[in-house]
Amino acid sequence: MTTAEAVRVRTYVQALNEALDLAMTRDPSVFLLGEDIGRMGGDFGVTRGLFDKFGAERVRDTPLSEAAIVGICVGAAMVGMRPVAEIMFADFLGECYDQLVNNAAKMHYMFDGQFKAPLVVRTAAGGGFGGGPHHSQSVEGWFMNVPGLVVVAPATPADAKGLLAASIENDNPVLFLEHKGLYRVKGDVPEGYYTTPLCRAAVRREGRDVTIVTAMKLVHDALAAAEVLAQEGIEAEVIDLRTVRPYDAETLVASVRKTGRAVVATEAPKMGGLAAELSATLSEECFGYLKAPVVRVSGLDTPIPFSVPLEKLILPGKDDILAGVRQTMQ
């Protein structure tokens, strides 16, 4: 972190808004684009007030043209701008997948370093609010296999602000995942501009018996689970990944070598996703230290239904993490 100032309580949405405001104030090459982000301030209010402050040139409403939104980011970034796009829901990233995966992520490599793509695509991810199959998905797995792309996923308001500022400053293309279940969460947020380093996990709680590795909303569930476990005499270490790709393997491996047990918790479907990747790395790097197999706690391998009780069955939470930890402790 740079520049620590007074700390106040802010929501995750307010923290994101502050990061955008301060980044735009500092750097004239930063501009925003997306659907209804102008006067309306975005579907979740993240850009509220910025249109009035910075004007229509730098806070640009677009048509429903997701490929163009991200394509514009790539083109503008190629000539020195730092665009920040909002894709209303992460489920819509399929509409601009090509621009992210084949263009933004490969630009620097395939043209031998002649271009950079310093852009940020912010999007609302995650379920738990009855959004149904196309407004609830956790999409990090879609992007795990994309060299050149950075995927950032903050869990707290302070990180939301610092990581967004760092993502805007960074010269690589960043997909910035904002969990919808966190938007109203409050926390301490330093005033003023600061950045939180990318690719560094945070140890949210120290413990000696088991490591819980997770991100976004499940960080809070993991911390709640750790409280319950503490009452049973089990001390869980909770690691918040913060950057999902490239992730901080060093911190994870050190923790699991210490505790000898690992639970990897993600909201996305189990197969082939972030949890699979983390558990493979932990098995490779910590095999001799492990007292039990790595356990994955994930969403079921299904789409996400609209029905509230059905959705609850599919998405993991505190109880599933507890069950996962108990499995490793047997």
Next chain:
Amino acid sequence: MSIDIEVLMELYRDMSLVRAFELGLEREFKRGAVPGMLHIGVGQEATQAALAAHLRADDAFFPDHRCHGLNALAEEKHGGEGRRIMAELFGRATGVSGGKGGSLHSANPAVGNFGDNAIEGSFMVTVLGVALAWKMRGEPRVACCVIGDGTVGRGEFHESLNMAKIWQLPVLYACVNNGYAISTPVAASHASGDIVDMARGYGFPCKQVDGNDIEVAYAAVQEAVAHIRAGNGPYFLEFKTWRWQGIFSGEFRPAEEVRYWKEDHDPLKLARQALSARGVTGADLDRVDAEVKADVESWIQFSKDSPMPEAAKAVADVYVGWEVKPR
């Protein structure tokens, strides 16, 4: 429409260079010296020469898969080296993309070449971002994308033209309608055989021209670029042309059609006729042909003599500022 004879001679030289480049390249490809895939632009030289004549080093163009010639012309005109386009096709370290891009990803921003994208037409939306940045910064530059008729089928075509219009962006769409996308004729894949009709609905100037008549193509690009540079927003040009090469060798094109385009409407033949009507001798033009051919042969030799990229390049430049481990 009368272009200065010197200009017309230069355009002829440029077209001849494009043809020599492509034929030399094709020969080496068939010999196995050029890896990967190859799409050559023989038959489409006039479009490329016309664009190269009016785009400046500080403009941007996104070339399509048949634009090796345009890429080489931009190098030669703006202080670069045409031979580095050839070397890129050979995958050599001396290529414009260090050998990492190849035919479909040759870029050199110093001469305005923003690189092809093998996802056909993806740059129809990328070009908007370049144009927007320039507009926001008040820089009177032109951002051009070259797209085939088949590429017009992409959804990005609509997103791009629509946003270029609503934001009045300085974009030149150069649509090279050569009649086919691989084996599929335009009439079988598009609502209109004239692509320009599909563009007109977006409400900015659109023009269809004979892409094989260099004088017509030159004047059309001149007018479009002047319009855009003056801050009047986007412009769409459809060049009617025909490619000699099929993407794959199997061809479905009627014999009479092949004869017409190769015999009666070859852009180089047409230019020779125009020049001889203005007193240039066949011998003068043959000399030009021989000169550019010699250049191209030297570029091929340069490419063959150039080193392959160093092993460290395999993991270089994945991220800015972070390393990826070699095996």
